[in-house]
Amino acid sequence: MSALRDDLDAITAILEETFNVPATKLNFDETFGQIADILCRYGIVENPRNLRFRFILCMQEFFDGIPQDRWRIKHPAFVKQSEDFAIARFRQWIIEQIT
Secondary structure: OHHHHHHHHHHHHHHHHHHOOOHHHOOHHHHHHHHHHHHHOOOOOOOHHHHHHHHHHHHHHHHHOOOHHHOOOOOHHHHHHHHHHHHHHHHHHHHHHHO
């Protein structure tokens, strides 16, 4: 179980690092390719683009839970909150796939 925890932490670190990169230098294919490599260890063979789409759905869950007039997409704390939510939900999805 500690290997899974370590891999989930690695996935979290990969995603957090990606969000700290300037938008002009983002490489989501590389990011989700690294995540796909980790998930292969657990028999989850996913195309990196499918994982990216899954992550977007996790992010969408955050926005679906908040009335649009309360979105503060230019406020760094709000954006960070949406990223953290999506990462947590994505981790949860991964655990559901493994167990």
